[in-house]
Amino acid sequence: MELSPRYNPTEVEEKWYQRWKEAGYFQPSMDGTRPTFCIVMPPPNVTGVLHLGHALNSTWQDILVRFHRMRQDNTLWLPGTDHAGIHTQMKVDELLRNRGQDRLSMGRQAFVQEVWQWKEQYGGHILAQMAKLGASVDWSRLRFTLDEGLSRAVTEVFVRLYEEGLLYRGNYITNWCVSCHTALSDIEVEHEEETGQLTEIAYELTSGVGEIVVATTRPETMLGDTAVAVHPDDPRYQGLVGQWVELPLLGRRIPIIADAYVDPTFGTGAVKVTPAHDPNDFEMGQRHHLDAIKVIGEDGRMTADAGVYAGLTREEARVRVLQDLQAAGRVRGMREIIHAVGHCEKCDTVIEPLLSLQWFVKMRPLAEPAIEAVRSNAVQFAPARFEKIYMNWLENIHDWCISRQIWWGHRIPAYYCDAGHVTVAREPVSQCAQCGRAVVQDEDVLDTWFSSALWPFSTLGWPDMTDDLKTFYPTSVLSTGYDIIFFWVARMIMQGIHFTGKAPFATVLLHGLVRDAEGRKMSKSLGNGVDPLEVIDRYGADALRIALVLGSAPGNDYRWSWERFEAGSHFANKVYNALRFVLMNRDDHKWDPGEINAARSHPVDQWIDERLNDTIVVMTRALEEFEFGQAARAIYDFFWDDYCDWYIEMAKVRLKSAERHEALETLTRVADRALKLLHPFMPFVTEELYHALRPDGGSIMVAPWPEPESGVVRRDAVIAVEQAQSLIRAGRNLRAEVGLAPGQAGSFVALADTPEVLARWQAVHTEAMALLRAQSLQLCLKEDAAPMTKAIASVVVGGTVYLKLEGLVDLKRERDRLEKAKADAEKERNRLASRLHDENFIRRAPHEVVTKTEENLKEVEARIRRLDERQALLQ
RNA sequence: GGGCGGAUAGCUCAGCGGUAGAGCACCUGCCUUACAAGCAGGGGGUCACAGGUUCGAACCCUGUUUCGCCCA
Numbered sequence: 001m002e003l004s005p006r007y008n009p010t011e012v013e014e015k016w017y018q019r020w021k022e023a024g025y026f027q028p029s030m031d032g033t034r035p036t037f038c039i040v041m042p043p044p045n046v047t048g049v050l051h052l053g054h055a056l057n058s059t060w061q062d063i064l065v066r067f068h069r070m071r072q073d074n075t076l077w078l079p080g081t082d083h084a085g086i087h088t089q090m091k092v093d094e095l096l097r098n099r100g101q102d103r104l105s106m107g108r109q110a111f112v113q114e115v116w117q118w119k120e121q122y123g124g125h126i127l128a129q130m131a132k133l134g135a136s137v138d139w140s141r142l143r144f145t146l147d148e149g150l151s152r153a154v155t156e157v158f159v160r161l162y163e164e165g166l167l168y169r170g171n172y173i174t175n176w177c178v179s180c181h182t183a184l185s186d187i188e189v190e191h192e193e194e195t196g197q198l199t200e201i202a203y204e205l206t207s208g209v210g211e212i213v214v215a216t217t218r219p220e221t222m223l224g225d226t227a228v229a230v231h232p233d234d235p236r237y238q239g240l241v242g243q244w245v246e247l248p249l250l251g252r253r254i255p256i257i258a259d260a261y262v263d264p265t266f267g268t269g270a271v272k273v274t275p276a277h278d279p280n281d282f283e284m285g286q287r288h289h290l291d292a293i294k295v296i297g298e299d300g301r302m303t304a305d306a307g308v309y310a311g312l313t314r315e316e317a318r319v320r321v322l323q324d325l326q327a328a329g330r331v332r333g334m335r336e337i338i339h340a341v342g343h344c345e346k347c348d349t350v351i352e353p354l355l356s357l358q359w360f361v362k363m364r365p366l367a368e369p370a371i372e373a374v375r376s377n378a379v380q381f382a383p384a385r386f387e388k389i390y391m392n393w394l395e396n397i398h399d400w401c402i403s404r405q406i407w408w409g410h411r412i413p414a415y416y417c418d419a420g421h422v423t424v425a426r427e428p429v430s431q432c433a434q435c436g437r438a439v440v441q442d443e444d445v446l447d448t449w450f451s452s453a454l455w456p457f458s459t460l461g462w463p464d465m466t467d468d469l470k471t472f473y474p475t476s477v478l479s480t481g482y483d484i485i486f487f488w489v490a491r492m493i494m495q496g497i498h499f500t501g502k503a504p505f506a507t508v509l510l511h512g513l514v515r516d517a518e519g520r521k522m523s524k525s526l527g528n529g530v531d532p533l534e535v536i537d538r539y540g541a542d543a544l545r546i547a548l549v550l551g552s553a554p555g556n557d558y559r560w561s562w563e564r565f566e567a568g569s570h571f572a573n574k575v576y577n578a579l580r581f582v583l584m585n586r587d588d589h590k591w592d593p594g595e596i597n598a599a600r601s602h603p604v605d606q607w608i609d610e611r612l613n614d615t616i617v618v619m620t621r622a623l624e625e626f627e628f629g630q631a632a633r634a635i636y637d638f639f640w641d642d643y644c645d646w647y648i649e650m651a652k653v654r655l656k657s658a659e660r661h662e663a664l665e666t667l668t669r670v671a672d673r674a675l676k677l678l679h680p681f682m683p684f685v686t687e688e689l690y691h692a693l694r695p696d697g698g699s700i701m702v703a704p705w706p707e708p709e710s711g712v713v714r715r716d717a718v719i720a721v722e723q724a725q726s727l728i729r730a731g732r733n734l735r736a737e738v739g740l741a742p743g744q745a746g747s748f749v750a751l752a753d754t755p756e757v758l759a760r761w762q763a764v765h766t767e768a769m770a771l772l773r774a775q776s777l778q779l780c781l782k783e784d785a786a787p788m789t790k791a792i793a794s795v796v797v798g799g800t801v802y803l804k805l806e807g808l809v810d811l812k813r814e815r816d817r818l819e820k821a822k823a824d825a826e827k828e829r830n831r832l833a834s835r836l837h838d839e840n841f842i843r844r845a846p847h848e849v850v851t852k853t854e855e856n857l858k859e860v861e862a863r864i865r866r867l868d869e870r871q872a873l874l875q
Numbered sequence: 876g877g878g879c880g881g882a883u884a885g886c887u888c889a890g891c892g893g894u895a896g897a898g899c900a901c902c903u904g905c906c907u908u909a910c911a912a913g914c915a916g917g918g919g920g921u922c923a924c925a926g927g928u929u930c931g932a933a934c935c936c937u938g939u940u941u942c943g944c945c946c947a
Contacts, residue, residue, distance in 0.1 A: 005910065191947090340947085385879070389945070392878070396946085483945090512880095513944090551888050551897070556880085557943090559887060563899050570898095570912045581909035629889065633897075648909080729916095736916040742905050773907075773915095831894075840930040849893055849931090856894080 003583065003692075007576035009540025009569070013684040017131055020687075025069075025701045026138045028076040030471070037068035038076045038472040040456050041137060042480045042488070043145065045084035046119050047091050050129035052514040052548075052560055053481060055532040058135050059545045060511060060628060061479050065136055066680035067623050070705035076472050077136060078459055080143035081123060085409040085448040086180055086346050092118050092408075108407050115408050129533060134541050134683045136701070141468070143459040145451045146410070153458035154410045154451045155426055157499060162414075162424040166362045169414070169422065173275075173282040174401050176354035177344040178300030178314075182405040183358050184344065185447060186398055187486050189351050191340040200268065200333040201325055203228055203245035206253055212237070212245055213332050215267035217339060218277075219325065220317040222247065223306045224295035225254055227273040229284060232258035234269050248330045249321065250307055257288050276355040292355050300352060314352065359403040359412060359444070366494040367394045373493055373503045381508045382626050383555040386482055393486050402447045409445030416440060453491035456504035463499075477626075478505040481513060482555060509626050512557035535565050542682035543568035549632045549681060571636060572685050575678065578644050579689040582667050585655055602659070603763045605666040606717035608647040609709070611638060612670055616708045619677055635677050643674060646725065650767040668693065673706045720760035724768050727761065727801050730794040731772040734803040737792060737817070745775035747804040749791065751782040753862060757798035787873050795821065795866045797859060815874055822867045825860055832857040 020026060028036075039061050044054055061077060069075040092115045093103055103111045123144075130137070143150060161167045174183040196217040204211045212228055225247055230237040241258045261284055262271055275285025275292035285292055295306040302309045302317045309317045325331050342351035371394050373379045374387055381387045403412060415423040417432035417439045425433070432439050454462070456478070460469040474496070480489065489508055496504030535544045547568030552558050615638040622631035647670070654663035672693060679686040679700050690700035697703070731748055740746055748769075752758035761768065761779045769777045782799065791802040792814050832853055835841050842850060 003909090006912075007910090389879070392946070486946095553889070556888090561887070561899090564887075566912080567898055570910095573912050574910065577910035577913085579909085584909070633889070637897085644910085645914085649914095732915060733917095736904075739904080742907060742915075828894075835931080838930060842930080844930045845893075852893085 003580045005577070005580070007540075007573045007685065009542060009572060009684065010537070012688045013132075013134070013536075013541055016684050016687050017134065020136065020699065020701060021139065023699065025699060026077075026136050027140060028074050028138065028472075029072075031072075031074050034072055034074045036076070036472055036476075037065070037073040038078070038475040039065060039477050039479065040078045040459055040475055041080060042478075042484075043080045043082035043143075043452065043455060044126045045087055046081045046123035046126075046144070047084055047088045048081075048126045050126050050133075050532050052530060052532055053511075054126070054130070055133060055544060056511055056514055056548045056552075056558065057479055057481065058130055058133055059548050060509065060626075061477075062133070062135050062545075062683070063549070063623070063628055063631075063680040064477060064479070064626075066683060066701065067705065069136070069701065070676065070679070070703060072704060074471070076138055076141070076468075078141050078143065078472075079127060079130070079135070079137035079139065080455075080459060081127065081145070082452055083119075083144065083146045083409060083448060085404055085406055085445060086182065088115060088119070089406050089408040090180070090346070103407070111407055132533060132536055132541060134545070136683070141459070145448070145455070149461065150451060150454070150458045151410055153454050153462055154446065155413050156463045157450075157454060157495065158413055158446070159424055159426050160499070161361060166365060167359060167424075168362065169357065169359045171355055171357050172360065172401075173277075173279045173353050174356050174358050175342065176298065176352045176356065177347065177349055178298065178352055179347045179349040180344060180406075181298065183354075183356060183401050183403060184351070185401050185449070188345045189342040190345050191342055193338055194341045195336050196339050196341070198267070198335050198337040199322065199325075199331060201248065201272075202330050202332050203248065203254075203272075205240070206244040206246055212240060212256065212270050213268045214270045214272040216272055217337065218318070220302070220309070220314055220321045221274045221277045221295065222272055222321065223250060223302070223309060223317075224274045224276050224293040225252075225272045226275060226285065226290040226293060227254050227288065228256045228270055229259045229262050229273050230256065230270045231262040231264040232260060234262075234264040236269060248328055249324055257284070257290075259284050259287065277353055279353055282353075282355070294355050296352055296354065298354070298356070358401050359414070359442075359446075361400040361402055363397040363399050363494075366498055367397045369497045370394055370490060370494040370503075373497060379493060379503045379506065379508060381510065383510065386485060386508070386510050386555065389482075390485055390490055394490060400447075402450050403442070403444040404447055405444055407445065409448060410451055412442040412444050412446060414442040416442065449487055449491060452488055453495040454499075456492055456496060457500050473500065473504070474502045475505045477507045477509050479509040479511065482510040483513065485510070507626075510555050512552075512555055515557055515559050530560060539565050539569035540572060540684070542572045542685045545683075546571055546632060546636075546681050549628045550636060551633075552629045554626055554628075571640070572682060574640055574644060575675075575682070575685055576689065578639070578648060579671055579675075579693065581648060582664075582671050583692055586664060586668065602654070602662065602666075603717035603720045603760075604647065604650045604767060605662070606714040607721035608642060608666065608670055609712075610714045610718050611642045612673060612706075613708045613712075615677065616673070616706050620705070620708075623680075632681055635674065635681070639674055639678065643670060646721075649771055650764070653766045653770045676700060676703055676706050679703075716760075717763075720763050723757065723760050723797050724764040726796045727799075728768055728771045730796045730801045731768075731774070731803065734792055734794055734801070735772075738803065738805065740803070742773060745773055748772055748774045748777045749785070749788060749802040749804065750777065750779050750796075750799055751785050751788075751802070752779065752799040753782055753866075754798065755781065760798075789873065793818070793870050795825075795863045795870075800866050800870070811874055815871065818867055818871050818874070822864060822871070825864050825867065829857065829860045829864060832860060 041061065042057065065075055065077040095118065096102055175186065175189045176183055198215050198217055199219050200213050200215045201219065201222065202211040202213050214228055216222065228245055230241065240256050243256050244253050245256060247254055261280060262269065273281045273284055273290065275282045275290050276294040277296060282292065293305050295303055296314050297303045300314055302312045302314065304310050306317065309320060312320060343349065344351055371391060374390060381390065413425055415425065415429050417435060417437040419435050419437060421432045421434040423429055423433040423439055429439060431437065456475050457469065457473055460466065460473050462469055478489065492504050496502065532544060543565055547564040615634050618634040619631045622634065651663045651667055654660060675686045675690050687700050690697065727750055735746055750761060752761060758779060758781055765777065765779060788802045791804045793800050793802045835853055836857060
């Protein structure tokens with residue numbers, strides 16, 4: 001068999017994805033007798049480029065999906081993309097700008113067409129990148145949030161919510177981005193701590209007998225003040241409530257009101273009330289029937305109501321208003337303050353809270369069942385701690401502003417006539433449902449998350465009761481980052497329950513954020529991200545995948561570094577070379593997969609089978625519990641340590657003997673199963689090697705997941721090999737001790753304390769010799785042997801191993817070595833003995849622990865005896 | 876202000892009631908025909924601190940320090 005000594009992932013990975021796809025392996029079996037397993041992929045933005053966060057999430061999902069597919073479950077992983085309204089519109093805007101065009105002059109229809117064109121051209125990019133990762137998604141079910149079917153679902157949901165009275169349209173304070181020129185929902189605002197100026201401004205009482213001082217970080221909004229508020233119980237202002245003040249600069253008369261919202265301990269205890277530009281002030285305005293005067297417009301400039309300041313930007317206005325207040329002698333104090341300022345998530349512009357006409361969803365009625373679903377464990381979070389975050393948000397939920405003043409998205413199916421009637425309809429209408437007059441459709445589109453919230457069922461065909469919907473809904477797992485629990489997870493659960501009666505998934509699996517080596521979030525401006533495709537080019541998708549999973553735990557952030565990816569590629573190479581070894585030896589041995597349970601007697605074979613069994617158990621459990629790191633670690637350790645470093649090395653002995661056939665069979669059988677265990681993590685290299693191993697065995701993708709053998713007792717063999725390992729390690733240690741070069745064979749003697757130990761050693765005698773590179777390894781009972789003087793010794797479990805020396809033993813050095821070994825052993829003995837002397841321990845600790853401690857004590861005492869004997873001999 | 880998470884070997888992180896682990900880095904020796912992307916051997920940790928629970932705590936509880944995140 002001709003195989004390069006180095007694994008070349010590029011060559012291998014390219015061919016398999018296409019073959020899998022063509023063979024239809026990505027599609028569900030639709031076998032109704034098997035359990036179903038379904039994941040709908042969190043749809044990346046069509047504008048998106050794959051980053052490590054996607055890679056991590058996709059790897060997790062692919063591991064789960066491949067695991068379940070191998071278990072022969074009816075498995076579906078449904079892919080798709082999200083139209084990402086604001087983001088995509090901004091991208092195309094920029095594109096147009098570069099061409100010297102602009103959206104407003106070309107008009108809505110032409111613009112939307114432009115976006116579709118752009119989507120057709122670049123929208124598949126991120127999906128192609130996922131294919132490179134090996135994502136085994138069912139491409140025949142690919143969805144896009146603006147697809148006809150999904151759009152129908154969006155309209156249906158809008159209409160039904162409206163009919164149920166859960167939608168309303170009104171003038172409320174919204175988070176307005178003056179740069180994106182649209183309203184945003186609360187959670188699309190990012191609060192950042194900033195240093196601001198807290199200015200204290202004096203408002204003169206109209207009675208002429210004093211002033212009231214208010215504090216603000218936004219002096220320009222005073223132009224829109226319609227009241228001053230104090231706490232009703234604040235003794236400082238008792239007499240003033242009900243009086244009027246004159247608003248500086250504008251001269252408007254505004255009342256002093258009392259409202260419990262005011263915090264009497266903050267600032268002067270009196271606050272200016274600007275209902276049109278502050279959410280809390282808006283609510284106070286409602287309670288006290290105040291006017292809301294909008295002094296800042298949608299473009300971020302002062303309106304006509306701002307008097308002489310009209311036309312200035314809000315930033316300019318702040319400076320001017322402050323100057324004028326100072327000139328008028330109204331400023332009573334200024335100091336720096338750290339406060340949270342809202343910024344647009346998309347463009348980082350400071351958010352303007354603004355009174356505007358928008359559509360809202362009443363969230364309270366939707367939230368209740370969603371809270372209950374998690375409380376009753378119908379939906380479970382992994383890790384569970386994220387439940388709290390979810391609950392906390394839902395319990396304090398605010399209504400959701402869903403209209404967006406952009407063009408790219410689902411247009412709101414609401415129509416208005418001149419008489420002010422609203423018609424909400426599933427199909428476009430031209431006449432008002434109430435008065436028959438001509439109507440115009442709402443210009444706005446819906447928040448992208450409004451459609452994403454329907455994703456788990458809209459992608460499966462809802463509102464039609466399709467076969468897919470019946471089969472795969474509710475889905476099994478939703479895997480995503482903890483940063484979008486509010487944006488997406490909670491809303492999906494709410495909508496899912498409301499419209500289908502069932503929570504959309506059983507488990508919410510949350511991964512951490514991927515960070516750079518310094519622990520910073522990845523960002524374009526820092527340039528500290530890495531393109532997963534570059535990693536794949538350098539090390540292969542398998543290396544990337546295993547590196548993302550090894551040593552990571554659900555919900556914990558992950559720091560990437562080239563070293564981790566490199567380590568992943570080393571493992572891929574190791575796997576490849578182990579199989580290369582098997583394949584090179586197998587030329588003369590045709591392995592029949594049917595022989596899997598052939599009888600085998602050699603202890604080394606029994607031992608590796610037992611280790612493999614343990615690995616299967618651990619991995620299966622870990623995968624069921626979404627502990628990918630633990631599962632990966634189990635197969636990594638098994639493959640590298642047990643299989644490569646011990647089993648293959650020991651098997652080499654028999655490959656040169658008459659037992660060649662038996663060894664080859666175990667080598668092959670174990671490799672076959674180990675590859676299967678590894679396949680969900682490293683699909684490409686395992687498929688490649690699996691085919692080489694069993695050319696007519698079909699794809700590993702659909703091979704059955706290994707089951708542990710039950711009822712096979714191999715305890716003796718396991719102990720024998722473990723004791724041999726202990727002997728070999730000790731012997732190697734002795735070699736290193738005297739600087740015996742690996743090329744030089746050593747002469748070893750091992751003296752067993754009991755016939756049982758001797759028998760075990762004898763069972764693996766030739767293997768031990770080979771691994772020790774010994775020219776001889778005499779095994780006998782201690783009582784049958786003469787004292788070993790020309791040798792150095794090391795005590796092991798059950799006996800002592802000696803390396804014979806030609807010349808004189810360096811007595812001093814050997815005594816020191818033994819002394820140190822004895823000191824360690826005595827420390828250990830004292831520790832164990834004191835535990836066993838503790839009555840409480842004997843009485844309260846589990847029986848097995850006590851027994852084990854007793855055994856360990858016996859063993860360490862034997863070790864000390866051997867060391868004593870050795871020391872006596874060297875006196 | 877409320878909540879959550881991290882603090883374990885030089886670095887990055889697993890482990891989360893029964894004698895401290897991995898990868899990388901470091902030291903020593905090896906091209907032992909599967910693999911130098913490797914092999915063998917080795918050094919290195921009062922598991923942030925202080926209490927408590929327990930026969931037994933890195934692991935559970937309480938508090939403290941510190942870094943980070945989320946919400947208000």
